Amino acid sequence: MSDELTYGEIYAPIYEKYTTLQGKVAEVDDTVAFLERYCSGGSALELGIGDGRVAVPLSERGVKVDGIDNSRSMLELLAKRTDLIKAWQGDISHFRSEQRYRLVYCVYFTFTLLFTREAQIACLRSAAEALEHEGVLVIELGVPGSDxxxxxxxxxxxxxxxxxxxxxxxxxxxxxxxxxxxxxxxxxxxxxxxxxxxxRYVYHQELDSMAECVGLELAERWGDWARGAFTERSERHILVYRRGSP
The missing domain is CATH 2.20.25.570 (N-terminal domain of TfIIb)
Structure with a gap:
């Protein structure tokens, strides 16, 4: 997954300023509140944890957060912010974890940095395998039609x-x-x-289909982190997947 590595190494020096300008820092409270409700005292795993923009405030709410990122520079930024989060360098499309999580999440456009459909399906499969039986996967994506x-x-x-x-x-x-x-x-x-x-951009119907391939089914779809409705005017969507019925 060399593209995520390149992204992280290039963006790390300016990531905080860039995400601030893009409005991502301003919406962190809504993001964390959205994610926290799915943890229920359990643990969470962030795919593409970066500098901890979301993971750090989520951990401050009492959630045990782990993370994966392909960029050593991003992980160094995270380590400077906190020593409470266990994070390791790895490929989010092919990872294994002995621990099972109540929540696995992937925010911003990190999922689309996986440049092929095959890599994206592999990521969903890895995430599904890392979930507890009642766990959920949350993914934030842009809507291609609005791009x-x-x-x-x-x-x-x-x-x-x-x-x-x-x-x-x-x-x-x-x-x-x-x-x-x-x-x-x-x-x-x-x-x-x-x-x-x-x-590689993904349409929401396609993502639902890919999720079904790895045993996940759509539970909720929202237009933003404040749980606004997903409509034809939405520029992004927040998807919540659960394990499908056996």
């Missing part, structure tokens, strides 16, 4: 413009494989950063 890059071969879009920062996304779209290969150009003051990304 201006999908449906066009090449695009240049503005992701953020304020008094200090301009972030542009230049992308090439491969609709056959549902891949987007892009570069973020971040202009801040007199500096310019080039941040490459490679993702």
């Amino acid at each position: 201006p890059r999908v449906g066009r071969q090449q695009t240049t879009t503005a992701r953020l413009v304020d008094h200090e920062n301009t972030i542009l996304n230049v992308a090439v779209h491969d609709p056959l494989n549902q891949n987007l290969v892009s570069t973020l150009l971040w202009f801040s003051g007199t500096s310019v950063r080039r941040l490459p990304q490679r993702v």
